[in-house]
Amino acid sequence: MPSDPILNVFSGEDAIHDFYHPDKAPPIPLVELPERLNPYKKGALNMILRGREKGKITDDTHTLVEYSSGSTVISMGILANIYGIQNTKAYLSNKTSPTKLDLLRFFGLDLTLFAGHGQPEPLDPNGGIFTATQDGEQDRCYNPDQYSNPENYESHIRWTGPQIMKQLPxxxxxxxxxxxxxxxxxxxxxLKSVKPSVARVGVCTTPGDRVPGPRMFSLLAPVEFPWRDAVDCIEEVAPFESYEKSLELCRNGLLVGPSSGLALLGLFKFLDKKKATGELDSLRNEDGKIPCAFICCDQPFQYISEYFEKLGPSYFLPIRNSELIGVDPYNYNVDWEITPATAHEMLIAPLTPFASSSSAAPGLAILDLRDADDFAAAHIPGARNLHLGARAAANPYKHPPTMVQQFRLLDARLAAIDAEFGKSSALEGKVVLTLSYKGHVGRLAMSILRNRGMVAHCVMGGVEAWEEDGLWARSCTLGGVDEVKDLV
Structure with a gap:
């Protein structure tokens, strides 16, 4: 079934084939550059926002904020630039990959990282060319050989050129x-065959550094295609400017790579020269305009690291709370978090529901993370104390330096090789309840223990919530956790 001329839908057994066939797909779009990206365009830019129409975005709106893992907030950042909104802030998990973080920064987003759940609950307050030719000669292999196969440029005679003329005669x-x-x-x-007046500008990179794809002019001599008959002039553009222009285009909604930026700048250089020699008017149509088209033949995503290397940090906003990168990387699960009442029941009821299915008789262990003096004053009998000096410390999920300090200490002390809390300790093979003052440190310890493969639950709200429930004093008077079986 061919594509629908209105809906642009492909279906049936040959749908994917038709989708990629230039004769059966709509023409490649031509997108006019807005005034701010085109120094040769005159006239007002008229942008109408649906959000503005509804009164949700006004002239005073200057910042958009969103918790997002990537796609949504990238689109938001692009739209913000198009509509003149100054800032887009992306809040996201510190477990996001460095590559994605760079991708988000590439689009000009202001990032803030958060520890804890990667997908928090809404109410969570913490929330090689030669080789290819050789290999192509092997049995059942084929190398299209884009560098010398005439079908390469003939495809553009067949499709690209006609599409441009049809849409921009x-x-x-x-x-x-x-x-x-x-x-x-x-x-x-x-284009020359159907409209001899068209000026054709070939764009190369300047000698030295490179832009992926385009060549320096000096390297065009061995190219077998009849490119000399297809250009009227050659312009050279430096890689730095190519990446810079590509970045600008991307941040304004045209997701194109460095060779696209290079092509546009080559076009601008050609126009500048014509203007300087007084020849610009010779290119105008009867209506006084100079319709131009340049090809965008790459996307930026595979070159993200190169943008950062070539352009430098001044082109990208810093990551706030960057000290959280590589810290607190383990998983969380709300099902691992229990209330003080449930914890109390675990002390006085059979432990089977809380046992790991791989453990025949896990038992119960309490890991108390309060300061030593508070632990000495009152604790659940049989509990093990790990002194962190956390009593006066800030909420680690709200204060990144505290998270860094506490995670590194706990990750070391709760490692399997630790003499006191490792594999040979009283915690091994047990269901572990992690307990802290307000529950934050306990939650962190739970995540670390779970990563070690242990069954661990944190007590939400910690000792403070346990006290508020009126159960702390009673829990502290129970027999030792190894004696629980004698109480039921």
């Missing part, structure tokens, strides 16, 4: 980067 200038030269050769040859 008034075109005066065409620009494209030159790598294999397929795009420039095929499109340039076609």
């Amino acid at each position: 008034s075109i005066s200038i065409f620009a494209a980067s030159i790598g294999t030269s397929g795009t420039m050769t095929g499109t340039g040859l076609y």
Whole structure:
């Protein structure tokens, strides 16, 4: 079934084939650059927001904030730039990969990291070319050989050129980067054949550094395609400016890579030269305009690290709470968190419901993370104390330096090799209740123990909540946890 001319839908057994076939798919879109991205465009930019229409975004709106793992907030950041909103703040888990963090920063997002659940509850307050040719000659292998196969540029004679002419018949200038030269050769040859007045600009990189894809002019000599017949002039653009322009285009909604930025800047350089020599008017149509088209043939995503390397930190907002990167990386689960009342019941009731299915008789252990003097004053009999000096410490989920300090200490002390709390300790093979003042440190310890493969539960609210429930004093007067079986 062919594509629907209105819905642009492909279906049936050949749907994917049709989707990729240029004769059966809609033409590649031509997108006009807005005034702020085009120094040669005149006239007002008229942007209408649905959010503005509903009164949810006004002239005073300057910041958007969203908790998101990536896609939604990237779109939000792009739209914010388009609509003149200054800032987009992305709140996200510190467990997000460094690559994704860089991707978000690439789009100009202001990042703040949070420890704890990667997907928190809404109410959680803490919340190689030669080799390819050789390999292509092997049995059942094929190398299209984009560098010398004429079908490369012929495809642009067949499709790209005609699509441009169909959508922009008034075109005066065409620009494209030159790598294999397929795009420039095929499109340039076609456009000249149907409209001889079209100026064709081939864009190369300046000598030295590189932009992925395009070549330096000095490296075009061995290229077999008839690219010389397809260009009227060559412009050279430096890699730094190419990445810079690509970044600007991306942040304004055109998700194109460095060679696309290079093509656009080559077009601008050509126009600058024509303006300087007084020849710009010779390119105008009867209506006074100079319709131009340049090819965007790459996307930015695979080059993210190169943007950071080439452009430097001044182009990207810093990550707030960056000290959390690599800290508190383990999983959390609300099902592992229990109330003081449930904890009390575990002291006086059979432990089977809380046991790991792989443990025949796990028993129960209490890991008390309060300061030694408070532990000495009152604790559940049989509990083990791990003094952290946490009484006066801030909530680690609200204060990153505290999270860093407490996580590193707990991760070391609760490691399997630790003499007191490791594999040979009283915690091994037990269901462990982690207990702290307000529950925050206990929650962190629970995550660490779970990562070690142990069954651990934290007591929500800690000792303070246990006291508020009126159960703390009673729990502290019970027999030792090894004697629980004698109480039931």
